[in-house]
Amino acid sequence: MAGFIARPGKAMTAEATRIRLTRRPAHELCVQDFLVEQVTVKAPCQGEVLLRARYLSLDPYLARRMCSWDGPQAGAIVGRMIAEVTHSASPHFHNGDIVFAEAPWQDRLVLDAAGLRRVDVTGIAASAWLGVLGSSGITAWAGVRKIIAPRAGETLVVSAASGPVGSVAGQLARLAGARVIGIAGGAEKCRYVREHLRFDACVDHRGSDFPAALAAATPDGIDALFENVGANTLDPVLQRMNKGGRVALCGLFQHYQDENPVCLKHFRNLLDKAIRVQGFHVSDYAAEFDAAASELASCLRSDTLRHSETVTDGIRNAPQAFIDMLAGRGTGKHLVRVG
Ligand SMILES: NC(=O)c1ccc[n+]([C@@H]2O[C@H](COP(=O)([O-])OP(=O)(O)OC[C@H]3O[C@@H](n4cnc5c(N)ncnc54)[C@H](OP(=O)(O)O)[C@@H]3O)[C@@H](O)[C@H]2O)c1
Missing domain, CATH: 3.90.180.10 (Medium-chain alcohol dehydrogenases, catalytic domain)
Structure with missing residues (x-):
């Protein structure tokens, strides 16, 4: 040996x-x-x-x-x-x-x-x-397909949009006909999300007035959110969500290295707008891994997924x-x- x-x-x-x-x-x-x-x-x-x-x-x-x-x-x-x-x-x-x-x-x-x-x-x-074909891509697939199930014409927001989970989630939602708005940190990442990943728009959460920029990018409100980050992005999005909105709570990245509670100013919108929030783990969908990976692989080959x-x-x-x-x-x- x-x-x-x-x-x-x-x-x-x-x-x-x-x-x-x-x-x-x-x-x-x-x-x-x-x-x-x-x-x-x-x-x-x-x-x-x-x-x-x-x-x-x-x-x-x-x-x-x-x-x-x-x-x-x-x-x-x-x-x-x-x-x-x-x-x-x-x-x-x-x-x-x-x-x-x-x-x-x-x-x-x-x-x-x-x-x-x-x-x-x-x-x-x-x-x-x-x-893209591993747990990141399959997590995105599960959140979009099994939880949000976006409909044509809806507005869907994805946080951490340039990352391995967010990038796939947004592209799958676009393929389903939704108008997809990403959230990312910095002009370069936002450009990557718009131009390479082909999202409809991307808002810089580090910009001088993130809530105002988000409002400008979502004139008809927000129907669905694929959440990866936590209060920084979740709170301003919650404020703009439409009645009957859906949130796939995939991750709370911003809160992983501290033990402080997650505080939301717009929490009551969940009640007022009858919003459904569902946390999930990719492992819940183990039985569908092979089918999801083969679907993602064929999207990769046809360049409908980047x-x-x-x-x-x-x-x-x-x-x-x-x-x-x-x-x-x-x-x-x-x-x-x-x-
Ligand atoms: N539920 C599940 O089964 C499952 C499985 C896999 C992953 N996840 C979760 O999915 C999420 C995304 O995973 P990933 O691997 O794709 O990570 P990632 O996008 O590579 O990294 C997270 C991104 O979050 C953004 N971010 C960090 N702090 C922020 C803040 N304070 N405000 C706004 N944005 C902030 C950063 O992007 P910018 O530079 O653009 O700000 C960072 O690159 C993570 O929360 C992860 O734990 C869940």
Whole structure:
């Protein structure tokens, strides 16, 4: 096995690079919270496979986990990755298979084959299985199709519109005939959302008068909201929602790194306008993952769905890349290319 060392009377081992947390992060994560270390990997036993990580997925939910660090496993960062099987001791996988795994941030690792899912990379970049065809894209699909169900001519707003979830949500709503308004931070991201993703308009939440700009972009009010952020965007949108509006509450990104309550000035509009708010988790739709992914893949191939990736090279750079993602630097799916 390449890279493995055999010592007389001992199991074969190899070195791997792992990233873990060294302490419970304070208010905001910083690189000093992380440690890059060398660990030893044993050769796979029967039913296991040796993997080489190809891409790590940088997802906001990991910040919530890191900030609620507790117990003996504290410090381990277990996230989503795409990896290549480099040595299989399982009858279900072959060397060279590309798989999706939930595993520690580590460049080489041995996992039980039972927890792996093979992905098809024929004509599709492996990284897409972490973003547009992975949980980000499927989350968007679930919120738009199963919760909001937009109708032609309705006005739908999407927050964090340039991100991997918001970008797909807005495009799916447009394909259903809705007028789609994105919310993003800064002129460059707003331009990307309008010109590349083809939203009808995009409002800069960092602009001098965000509520006024939102009002100008939604002259007929707002029928539906795909919410990814929290009070900053939710509150001004709630103020403009029409009677019978629907909100797919997908995420509260802005509130993941603090424990303060979420305060809404326009909460009473939920009552006055009979608005339905539904929180959801992509895992609730596990039975439909394959169908959703194949629909998204065919939209990708026909260019009715567009996406982008912000890719950082090298597992050692994962902590800074993760912090950059939390700070909203870059567009689309944030990934680390391990090798
Ligand atoms: N329910 C589920 O099953 C599920 C599954 C996956 C993801 N999610 C959630 O979906 C949301 C989007 O995920 P993602 O991976 O696509 O993230 P993302 O868009 O890459 O990142 C979140 C974006 O939120 C915006 N933002 C951050 N703080 C803000 C603030 N104070 N005010 C306004 N905007 C702010 C930033 O965009 P700008 O730079 O444009 O401001 C940032 O890039 C997250 O909340 C995530 O937890 C939920």
